[in-house]
Amino acid sequence: MKSQSGNKNAAQSFSLPDADVILFSDFFSLAESDQLFATLLADTQWGQGEIKLYGKSYPEPRLTAWHGDEGKQYSYSGLTLHPLPWTETLLAIKARVDEAAGVTFNSVLLNLYRDGRDSNGWHQDNEPELGRNPVIASVSFGATRRFQMRHKQRADLPRLDIDLEHGSLLLMAGPTQHFWQHQIPKTAKPVGQRINLTFRVIL
Ligand SMILES: O=C(O)CCC(=O)C(=O)O
Numbered sequence: 044m045k046s047q048s049g050n051k052n053a054a055q056s057f058s059l060p061d062a063d064v065i066l067f068s069d070f071f072s073l074a075e076s077d078q079l080f081a082t083l084l085a086d087t088q089w090g091q092g093e094i095k096l097y098g099k100s101y102p103e104p105r106l107t108a109w110h111g112d113e114g115k116q117y118s119y120s121g122l123t124l125h126p127l128p129w130t131e132t133l134l135a136i137k138a139r140v141d142e143a144a145g146v147t148f149n150s151v152l153l154n155l156y157r158d159g160r161d162s163n164g165w166h167q168d169n170e171p172e173l174g175r176n177p178v179i180a181s182v183s184f185g186a187t188r189r190f191q192m193r194h195k196q197r198a199d200l201p202r203l204d205i206d207l208e209h210g211s212l213l214l215m216a217g218p219t220q221h222f223w224q225h226q227i228p229k230t231a232k233p234v235g236q237r238i239n240l241t242f243r244v245i246l
């Protein structure tokens with residue numbers, strides 16, 4: 044059961060080589076998280092992008108939206124996204140996340156996983172416009188989904204599985220994006236909708 048108050052101080056760091064990963068599982072209170080989930084679900088212009096893999100186009104296995112400062116554009120998997128403007132809700136979330144991360148983020152990618160068939164395959168957030176050691180702040184609302192991390196070179200290291208709960212904040216910093224990949228696998232378990240926001244700095 045989640046606390047009603049939220050507890051920003053309950054941080055959990057993972058001792059992983061070549062990575063800097065911190066989880067605040069109760070970053071937003073339950074009441075805030077319920078309200079933010081409902082608002083984001085209803086008010087976001089959700090779209091389904093196409094990704095290119097080995098020259099073929101596929102619909103992304105989830106819905107997305109991208110918001111940020113004017114003039115920042117972002118390319119990944121053959122897609123170039125032009126940001127929608129910040130909304131009041133996104134700016135309120137960003138203010139809290141900026142403070143916790145000590146970073147002024149200038150864009151956010153929103154993902155909507157409609158059910159267990161929606162997913163996000165193994166990747167790292169290492170696009171050139173993110174710079175050398177990007178800080179990625181990942182906020183989750185709605186159904187809990189499993190977030191997995193694997194080291195790209197060291198087969199001796201076990202995969203890390205983290206359940207990202209309603210109202211949690213996960214920070215990835217330092218060399219994490221160079222050495223580790225992450226994914227949200229599909230699941231056959233019945234799961235509800237989940238919204239994830241990854242705040243980024245586009246240089
Ligand atoms: O949904 C998540 O927790 C991860 C999202 C992600 O990795 C991304 O958007 O790059």
Ligand SMILES: [Mn+2]
Pocket residue numbers: 166167168225241
């Ligand atoms: Mn990612």
